[in-house]
Amino acid sequence: MDAPSKIGDRSTSDVVVRLRTQEGRDEWIYCHSDVLVEKSKYFADRLSDNWPTCQILDSRNCVEVYCQEFDFDHHVNFLRLLYVVIDGSVDDLWNGVKNALGILQVGIQLGCPYIVTACVNYLEAVPWEESEEEEILRIVPGMGSEVEPILARLQPVNLSAIRGIFISTLRFAMSSPPSLMNDLKSSAQEQLEYMVTEDDDSPLLIADDDIKSEVKDCVGRLFSRFNNLLEEFLCEPTESIGEAGIMTLFKSYFTDFSWVCQLLSKLEIMRVFLNSWVDASDKIVTVIQSSPMVEMIEIKLKVVEVVAKVLESIGYGTVILPTSKRLHMLKVWLPFVQIAKPLIDSVMTNDEDSLAFKVDGELWQSLESTFVSIILALPSANQAEILTEWLENEHIRYPDLTEAFEVWCYRSKVANRRLALLGGGHCTL
DSSP: OOOOOOTTOTTTOOEEEEEEOTTSOEEEEEEOHHHHHHHOHHHHHHTSTTSSOOEEETTEEEEEEEOOGGGHHHHHHHHHHTTSOOSSSOOOSSOSHHHHHHHHHHHHHTTOHHHHHHHHHHHHHSOOOHHHHHHHHHHGGGSOGGGGGGGGGGSOOOHHHHHHHHHHHHHHHTSOOOGGGHHHHHHHHHHHHHHTOOSSSOOSOOOOHHHHHHHHHHHHHHHHHHHHHHHHHHSSOGGGGGSHHHHHHHHHHHHHHHHHHHHHHHHTOTHHHHHHHHHHHHHHHHHHTTOOOHHHHHHHHHHHHHHHHHHHHHHTTSSOOOHHHHHHHHHHHHHHHHHHHHHHHHHHHHOTTOGGGOOOTTHHHHHHHHHHHHHHTSOHHHHHHHHHHHHTSTTTTSSOOHHHHHHHHHHHHHHHHHHHHTTSOSOOO
């Protein structure tokens, strides 16, 4: 049996492949016509009797191949691979994704299904870096159906699959797994929010009634577990609230609630959470206010973050509540925030490097504006009641309700005249 041909073996070579670039690079590669003709349509055509002219170089047939400087090495590697048995037994022939992509382009250009198939199999199977993925997206889509398997991981997913993974992720994100799984849970929550967010691209999923129903059920189960925890500790000695495990539970729930508010706002179903929060507000304050521990102050910050989102949905009309419930929310959460802010500020001042107490600089300002908005939407007598309590409170500096006070004074002073102009006899203050 004859020994297999080797690229560059001048003694057995019968053809020279002359690689040339416009920059003047010129390299002779000694090859074998039987290998080139068998595996490349381009070389088969050039070396056939039907080709009109035949160049001779170093007493051999010569085939010139012009290429760009940036893909010169890919042409050399392509020729070498024509001499390699690519049967899947050796995986390190390609020297990475970018090299394989370059060889793939040469394989298509020179009509070599053997190399093209091997490149496609490799690129379809290996991981890509972000820059490599962008390069593949730039090059591969215009190369024809034979390379389509490379793009399989980038194809749009059908709606059924999207719904399935959304619901599975949702159930996990609103579950109460062991604390060791918190990072996984946080990641799931981030991806859920990303899926329904409209940015440069349309949302991955438009929530229909079925999806919204599933979300409502998950929120209901989450709040039910939280209510059970509240009830349990309202019946327990207050000392037990300071236990580390209980602190972790409360912190986890309020962290979940803060994220839930963001998700529900995007889905425009904030009411499902807000109604439960209104009903539980008194119990939450009773439990949280019962411990002065520093750890509980961290939880109070989490509570304030949730309160800000809840009150914002009320204050700006996202969720419509009757006067009695709006007034109740103010009477519960305004005193809570007035007491909580100095405590949180003191911890931040004493421990500036504490990551646990990093507060969004806009949180307090946004919450203050929301309080003003809710107060000004109440009947005048209720406004007077809230403002009187504020003016008599030692924590009058926050929230600053001066704007609400000024508007109330103006409205009250001109009320009889304004109403008289509309027909008179309506009421007097």
